[in-house]
Amino acid sequence: MPTNSMPTDTASVLRHLPWNIGVRKPDPTIVVDDLVRSFGGLTAVAVEHLEFQRGAITGLIGPNGAGKTTLFNLLTGFDQPNTGQWSFDGRSLGRLKPHQVARLGVVRTFQLTKALSRLTVLENMKLGAQDQKGEKFLAALLPGWRAQEREIEARAMDLLTRFKLDAKAQDFAGTLSGGQRKLLEMARALMCEPKVVMLDEPMAGVNPALTQSLLEHVKNLREEGMTVIFVEHDMDVVRDISDWVVVMAAGRVIAEGPPESISQNKDVVDAYLGAHHDAPLTAEEEELVLAEAEVAIAAEKAEDADLPTETTRGL
Amino acid sequence: MSEFLDILALSVKSLVSQSAVFFALMGVGLNLHFGYTGLLNFGQIAFALLGGYGVAISVAMWGLPLLVGVLIGVVAAFVLALLLGLPTLRLRADYLAIVTIAAAEIMRLVFRSTPATPITGATRGLSGFGRDFYAVAPFETQRTYDFLGSTWTGREIWAVLVGWILVTLFSLLIWQLMRSPWGRVLKAIREDEDAVRSLGKNVYSYKMQSLVLGGVIASFGGMILVLATGSANPDQFQNANTFLAYAALILGGTARVLGPVVGSMILWFIIAFTDAGLAALIRNGIIPSEILSGPDVANIRFVLVGVGLMMLLIFRPQGIFGDRREIVLDAH
Amino acid sequence: MLISVRTRMSGQLAARILVVALTGFAVFLGLAVATQTSASAEGETIRVTLATSVSGPIEGVEVTVTDDQGDEVAQGSTDEDGRFEADLPGPGEYTVAINADDLPEGVTAAVTERPVTVAEGGVGRTAFALSDGSTGQGGGAARIPQLLVEGLRFGLLIAICAVGLSLIFGTTGLTNFAHGELVAIGAIVAWFLNVSAGLPLIAATAIAMAVGGFVGWLNDFALWGPLRRRGSGLIAMLVISIGLSLGLRYLLNIIFGGRSQPYADYRGQRANDYGPISLTDKDLFSIAISLVVLVVVALMLQRTKIGKAMRAVADNRDLAAASGINVDRVIRFVWIVGGSLAALGGVLFGLSDEVSWDMGFKLLLLMFAGITLGGLGTAYGALLGSVIVGMFVQLSTLVIADELKYVGGLLLLIVILVVRPQGILGSRARVG
Missing domain, CATH: 1.10.3470 (ABC transporter involved in vitamin B12 uptake, BtuC)
Structure with a gap:
């Protein structure tokens, strides 16, 4: 197993945990309790208890419409649950706005990349820096922010070099390829100096040549002491980099454990692999898939409606 | 031929006239809203109305000094922006559009209504509030001057001069803001609000700041308009004017500091030229008066602006000087 | 964008x-040709109509028309159709006033004076907002x-x-x-x-x-x-x-x-x-x-x-x-x-x-x-x-x-x- 080749403290600690749903982690950073979100009659997320280990890479998997993105939205304040609590380092995140969550150090990326097309790559990066003096209206009018701006720019260029985007710094972000946008979005999130990075399908639509470098970047985040939570479909990727895997289906956590435990789990094989990979669907399964699709549509609609710009995108 | 030259001189005068100033100021504010932040404010004229009436009511009805009137106008615009923004800036873009256009229509109807007569003078409006303004002019405002091939009264020159100074100051302000991190956040919000939220910025607060600042700039436009024309009348603040300002902005190019300024000048050159040209053609019998009569000419401008706005958006959304590439980026 | x-x-x-x-x-x-032929009035006139939905046309109300200088240019009473019509000296701003005392009992006018702008060769029309006693009954819940x-x-x-x-x-x-x-x-x-x-x-x-x-x-x-x-x-x-x-x-x-x-x-x-x-x-x-x-x-x-x-x-x-x-x-x-x-x-x-x-x-x-x-x-x-x-x-x-x-x-x-x-x-x- 590739994960064994790089044993870290956190990874080895997790290895000794029982493979139970809702198992207590030695050093949890994000803790979720009784979180329920439903759209109309459909339950998109219903998580009883879930802990994410600090400094570990946790992979979140599940079939389409399992509620992974909705869970991400809930944890980062982009959506509000019907009921439930969740906390970060002991501080409750309930009812916090997305920007407040981000300021606490929980920064996310999006499934559909949100590169800011008509800003340059460098401007995209600089936007990520926190506590900028020049972002206050009155201070913006005075030259006092310039020294800080130079520091931010230096840090941005450093990161861009690491992500091999330095040559593109002055180009509009809209001219980047899909994979480059994923890289930019991850780099931009790092500009916030986050404690927890939540990546929503970081590998989707990325050409295979870039995948390996993206994976290395994700692993590096752990080396730098960050907690990483990511949603992914590709099981190879999940096995390769995660210390712990959480499996969701129809809004619930159906299994969690180290990567090697997952493929042995009957529930996972049934709900996830079975339904989507082999055997024709039974009528019951078909209904489930349909319901999931509907939830996904509803979730998208809700997300769309939330933001004015959303209606204008993809024009 | 001399008639043509007269028309041309008149049109050249329009390039820098009070109308051009008025729409430039409205446009500079709209550019901040629409061009930089992506807010759909369809009630920009309401901010101008508050600025204009702020001065007119304070001075003519309450006998306050001009500067206090200016302050009242600015505060009124500020408050309107807060009132409109608080409920709508969290919602989809078209909600702000509907609320602002409704608010603008409400204000105009209320200001021109009979019950409001003691304050606003209803349909007759207010006049006689400009004395202090012209008293501080550094030159004789009672005589006329020849300038750019046309005749100007001293009052016109003073009003237009102050107006262009304001346009310059506000353009410099926008220029400085847009190269600062503050402006970067605004432009990012226009591109994708959620991305900006996820990076720890309070999007709602920035949108509010943008709405307030752009509204206040428009209120100065209203002040210049009423001071230059010497009267404040509700029908100067027709809803359609907001869209003239949009046309000017899009013509000159959105999200460029000078876009609304250049656009407003060109728009008024075109309007003055077609107005005067059509009037001349009717006078000389080239266009039979059965088809188009004198009073219709003033309406033609709105028809042209409407059609022009459509054509610009369909065929050249980047404005006449804009860079195609920026627009193309967007169509992904 | x-x-x-x-x-x-x-x-x-x-x-x-x-x-x-x-x-x-x-x-x-x-359509433009159609309008022009339909409105072939010569000179400027003013037309006032007084009526409410219940009382019908109101007859015998004194109407006075003044120009923007405040000079009276026309005066008369409404006819059996509730109409008053008079020729004007030219285009411009006029004020039409009605004598509220002439209105039938129960009918009140919100305003008794209205400005009218008459274009060249045009007809200035104006109507007064009259509230009707029979439906109003003093306003309120009724x-x-x-x-x-x-x-x-x-x-x-x-x-x-x-x-x-x-x-x-x-x-x-x-x-x-x-x-x-x-x-x-x-x-x-x-x-x-x-x-x-x-x-x-x-x-x-x-x-x-x-x-x-x-x-x-x-x-x-x-x-x-x-x-x-x-x-x-x-x-x-x-x-x-x-x-x-x-x-x-x-x-x-x-x-x-x-x-x-x-x-x-x-x-x-x-x-x-x-x-x-x-x-x-x-x-x-x-x-x-x-x-x-x-x-x-x-x-x-x-x-x-x-x-x-x-x-x-x-x-x-x-x-x-x-x-x-x-x-x-x-x-x-x-x-x-x-x-x-x-x-x-x-x-x-x-x-x-x-x-x-x-x-x-x-x-x-x-x-x-x-x-x-x-x-x-x-x-x-x-x-x-x-x-x-x-x-x-x-x-x-x-x-x-x-x-x-x-x-x-x-x-x-x-x-x-x-x-x-x-x-x-x-x-x-x-x-x-």
């Missing part, structure tokens, strides 16, 4: 726009039934106009600011047919509805369809609809003139009493026609194949397309229905409030209020919301001046957006 229309222009689109421009111009020429019925009439006509707007929004996502002009076009076409060509109003209305449907179809065929197919953004389309609205509205001003004009038929009807309320026959028919039409629309949406397809498209366009519905055809049908309903609404509005070039814009904001209240994009919501808005507008005259009644409707719009942006019938998910 917001205004992001792909700028590669297709020759087909250009050709279509040219066709529309030419058609528009031809119609414009034709007026409520009357206002509710008037509100119902007004609300139903807003609903007729708004159903199309709401369905267009539902099926295409377009917030069409030019929908008010569909209303005005309908009313004005019917006016020309009725007043200039002498057709009975019912026939004129039928033709106007056909024209309205055609204009709706033309909208989609020449403008929105092509824009949709090349993937224009909704905000860009919204601003385009603003341009279209502005251009059409002032074109109508040029064609129709700046004044309000009544239809030739069904004028000066007296109100009949029905218990606590009194209604003219045309008001009664307006309510009946609106109800019948709205029921037919509802049945169409509920029962017919095309109606079901419309609802499916409004619900989820991609899903509808995937299940074999011809989305473009459905949308075109929505435009035709919406256009002809708007035309009908325009005629009904012209019957009660006279025809004017900017009537569409006045109604547009109330339509937005109605469909926002009901929940954007739902046909039934638009109906319910519009009726509530209409009643609210009429009832608001209990506390605010009559001339400000639309302000009440617009304030309601803002309040709804603050309190419940998804509307009564809308789902929370739509707005977030």
Whole structure:
């Protein structure tokens, strides 16, 4: 197993945990309790208890419409649950706005990349820096922010070099390829100096040549002491980099454990692999898939409606 | 031929006239809203109305000094922006559009209504509030001057001069803001609000700041308009004017500091030229008066602006000087 | 960027726009000639009419006309038709005053002086807002039934106009600011047919509805369809609809003139009493026609194949397309229905409030209020919301001046957006 080749403290600690749903982690950073979100009659997320280990890479998997993105939205304040609590380092995140969550150090990326097309790559990066003096209206009018701006720019260029985007710094972000946008979005999130990075399908639509470098970047985040939570479909990727895997289906956590435990789990094989990979669907399964699709549509609609710009995108 | 030259001189005068100033100021504010932040404010004229009436009511009805009137106008615009923004800036873009256009229509109807007569003078409006303004002019405002091939009264020159100074100051302000991190956040919000939220910025607060600042700039436009024309009348603040300002902005190019300024000048050159040209053609019998009569000419401008706005958006959304590439980026 | 229309222009689109421009111009020429010949008055006159729905025309009220210098230029009394007419020395600003003491008992005037601007060779018309003692009964609670019925009439006509707007929004996502002009076009076409060509109003209305449907179809065929197919953004389309609205509205001003004009038929009807309320026959028919039409629309949406397809498209366009519905055809049908309903609404509005070039814009904001209240994009919501808005507008005259009644409707719009942006019938998910 590739994960064994790089044993870290956190990874080895997790290895000794029982493979139970809702198992207590030695050093949890994000803790979720009784979180329920439903759209109309459909339950998109219903998580009883879930802990994410600090400094570990946790992979979140599940079939389409399992509620992974909705869970991400809930944890980062982009959506509000019907009921439930969740906390970060002991501080409750309930009812916090997305920007407040981000300021606490929980920064996310999006499934559909949100590169800011008509800003340059460098401007995209600089936007990520926190506590900028020049972002206050009155201070913006005075030259006092310039020294800080130079520091931010230096840090941005450093990161861009690491992500091999330095040559593109002055180009509009809209001219980047899909994979480059994923890289930019991850780099931009790092500009916030986050404690927890939540990546929503970081590998989707990325050409295979870039995948390996993206994976290395994700692993590096752990080396730098960050907690990483990511949603992914590709099981190879999940096995390769995660210390712990959480499996969701129809809004619930159906299994969690180290990567090697997952493929042995009957529930996972049934709900996830079975339904989507082999055997024709039974009528019951078909209904489930349909319901999931509907939830996904509803979730998208809700997300769309939330933001004015959303209606204008993809024009 | 001399008639043509007269028309041309008149049109050249329009390039820098009070109308051009008025729409430039409205446009500079709209550019901040629409061009930089992506807010759909369809009630920009309401901010101008508050600025204009702020001065007119304070001075003519309450006998306050001009500067206090200016302050009242600015505060009124500020408050309107807060009132409109608080409920709508969290919602989809078209909600702000509907609320602002409704608010603008409400204000105009209320200001021109009979019950409001003691304050606003209803349909007759207010006049006689400009004395202090012209008293501080550094030159004789009672005589006329020849300038750019046309005749100007001293009052016109003073009003237009102050107006262009304001346009310059506000353009410099926008220029400085847009190269600062503050402006970067605004432009990012226009591109994708959620991305900006996820990076720890309070999007709602920035949108509010943008709405307030752009509204206040428009209120100065209203002040210049009423001071230059010497009267404040509700029908100067027709809803359609907001869209003239949009046309000017899009013509000159959105999200460029000078876009609304250049656009407003060109728009008024075109309007003055077609107005005067059509009037001349009717006078000389080239266009039979059965088809188009004198009073219709003033309406033609709105028809042209409407059609022009459509054509610009369909065929050249980047404005006449804009860079195609920026627009193309967007169509992904 | 917001205004992001792909700028590669297709020759087909250009050709279509040219066709529309030419058609528009031809119609414009034709109608312009018609107006000019119909209004062949020489010299300037002023015309004052005094009447209320219950008392009918009011005779023997002293009228005085003064010019902008304050000099009296004409004086006299209203005749048995409640009319006063006098020649004026020239165009300009005049003030018309009536002697309130001459009004019959129970009739009061909100204002006794009104400014009138008379254009060269024009007729200055003015009417005074008279409140009627017999319905007013001192105002207050006794007026409520009357206002509710008037509100119902007004609300139903807003609903007729708004159903199309709401369905267009539902099926295409377009917030069409030019929908008010569909209303005005309908009313004005019917006016020309009725007043200039002498057709009975019912026939004129039928033709106007056909024209309205055609204009709706033309909208989609020449403008929105092509824009949709090349993937224009909704905000860009919204601003385009603003341009279209502005251009059409002032074109109508040029064609129709700046004044309000009544239809030739069904004028000066007296109100009949029905218990606590009194209604003219045309008001009664307006309510009946609106109800019948709205029921037919509802049945169409509920029962017919095309109606079901419309609802499916409004619900989820991609899903509808995937299940074999011809989305473009459905949308075109929505435009035709919406256009002809708007035309009908325009005629009904012209019957009660006279025809004017900017009537569409006045109604547009109330339509937005109605469909926002009901929940954007739902046909039934638009109906319910519009009726509530209409009643609210009429009832608001209990506390605010009559001339400000639309302000009440617009304030309601803002309040709804603050309190419940998804509307009564809308789902929370739509707005977030």
